Amino acid sequence: MNTMKRMDCRDLNQSELTQHCAELGLPKFRGRQVFQWVQQKAVQNWEELRNIGAGDRQKLQEGLFLQPLRKVKAQISQDGTRKFLFRCADGETLECVLMDYDRRKNRDRHTVCVSTQIGCAVGCAFCATGLGGWRRNLSPGEILGQVLDITYLMRQEDPDFQVTNIVFMGMGEPLLNYEAVLKAIELLNDPEGQGIGMRRMTISTSGVAPKIRQLAKDNPQVGLAVSLHSAHNTTRDQLIPMNRKYPLEELMEACRDYTTLTNRRITFEIALISGQATLEAAQAVGHLLKGQLAHVNLIPVNPVAGTGMARPTAKEVQQFAQSLESMGIPVSVREEKGTDIDAACGQLRRQLECEQK
Ligand code: SAH
Ligand code: SF4
Numbered sequence: 167m168n169t170m171k172r173m174d175c176r177d178l179n180q181s182e183l184t185q186h187c188a189e190l191g192l193p194k195f196r197g198r199q200v201f202q203w204v205q206q207k208a209v210q211n212w213e214e215l216r217n218i219g220a221g222d223r224q225k226l227q228e229g230l231f232l233q234p235l236r237k238v239k240a241q242i243s244q245d246g247t248r249k250f251l252f253r254c255a256d257g258e259t260l261e262c263v264l265m266d267y268d269r270r271k272n273r274d275r276h277t278v279c280v281s282t283q284i285g286c287a288v289g290c291a292f293c294a295t296g297l298g299g300w301r302r303n304l305s306p307g308e309i310l311g312q313v314l315d316i317t318y319l320m321r322q323e324d325p326d327f328q329v330t331n332i333v334f335m336g337m338g339e340p341l342l343n344y345e346a347v348l349k350a351i352e353l354l355n356d357p358e359g360q361g362i363g364m365r366r367m368t369i370s371t372s373g374v375a376p377k378i379r380q381l382a383k384d385n386p387q388v389g390l391a392v393s394l395h396s397a398h399n400t401t402r403d404q405l406i407p408m409n410r411k412y413p414l415e416e417l418m419e420a421c422r423d424y425t426t427l428t429n430r431r432i433t434f435e436i437a438l439i440s441g442q443a444t445l446e447a448a449q450a451v452g453h454l455l456k457g458q459l460a461h462v463n464l465i466p467v468n469p470v471a472g473t474g475m476a477r478p479t480a481k482e483v484q485q486f487a488q489s490l491e492s493m494g495i496p497v498s499v500r501e502e503k504g505t506d507i508d509a510a511c512g513q514l515r516r517q518l519e520c521e522q523k
Contacts (some may be wrong), residue, residue: 394436
């Protein structure tokens with residue numbers, strides 16, 4: 167009898183899968199084939215592996231889990247953004263968003279925003295995910311599964327559909343689920359899987375300083391975004407409680423070390439909140455980032471019920487951007503995507519929880 171632990175096939179890289187297939191009594195070359203079916207074609211069940219005989223499929227079925235995420239809800243925004251609520255095998259729900267779809271002039275770029283945890287322990291004041299607390303980490307297979315299952319669903323209407331970019335900006339703090347996120351990135355990068363370039367994937371963090379340094383050593387290719395939001399510790403303490411553990415001085419030192427090691431530009435995200443998006447705040451950010459290889463991405467806050475936070479006016483956003491530009495810092499304002507479908511992270515799951523109460 168086989169006493170091996172039954173693993174999730176989506177968690178395994180090619181060599182692990184090859185070894186696992188051998189242990190299940192399949193020829194070694196099957197490992198590569200199974201990897202391609204699972205990671206490239208995003209199959210939903212073992213029956214779909216057409217070039218593998220029924221006997222071997224049976225062994226796979228018995229020895230490995232293949233557990234696609236189940237679509238609970240999908241919403242399409244007027245701008246083409248699609249938001250998905252998926253259910254994991256244990257019943258937990260998670261969100262992910264497909265951006266840039268349906269823009270005919272931009273058909274070659276499809277970005278998926280993926281979740282890395284169910285809930286989040288950081289508890290930022292403006293974030294729907296943070297309001298509900300942390301429940302559990304996602305496995306590598308559940309993280310990359312969001313890309314696979316969106317691909318599978320989209321290919322039903324567009325057989326050539328391919329995700330090209332990934333941002334780890336959904337529910338959860340990626341650097342507090344570090345190993346699983348790095349494994350998911352490795353698998354998504356495999357040319358025999360999704361083949362997504364390292365530089366087309368971006369991790370966003372609320373500021374886990376030691377992990378920023380570790381990332382520079384473990385994967386200097388993947389993009390990094392830091393949720394800065396404010397250049398003052400007092401404000402940042404209120405917005406991102408994590409700041410009490412890793413205050414701005416420590417965070418910026420980690421960012422400088424990151425840039426020294428990788429020579430990569432960091433994107434600093436700033437959520438603009440009504441009443442706080444002042445010229446003084448912009449200048450403080452400018453001074454803080456002086457000398458740092460940086461790009462600033464301004465995000466007018468997406469109002470979440472219960473947070474009491476509203477968006478500043480378009481004029482305030484523009485002035486904030488101009489002030490940074492005048493200090494020599496490259497700035498972009500995040501296009502508002504999917505605001506009509508509650509696209510801010512955690513909003514859809516929260517809505518479902520409220521409906522079920
Ligand atoms: N936990 C990571 C990544 C997920 S959040 C992080 O905090 O960076 C991704 C981005 O969305 C972060 O910059 C976060 O600050 C921002 N965000 C969260 N809720 C938001 C909201 N309601 N409006 C605007 N931005 C929000
Ligand atoms: Fe967590 Fe990011 Fe939301 Fe903060 S903004 S609570 S770190 S998911």
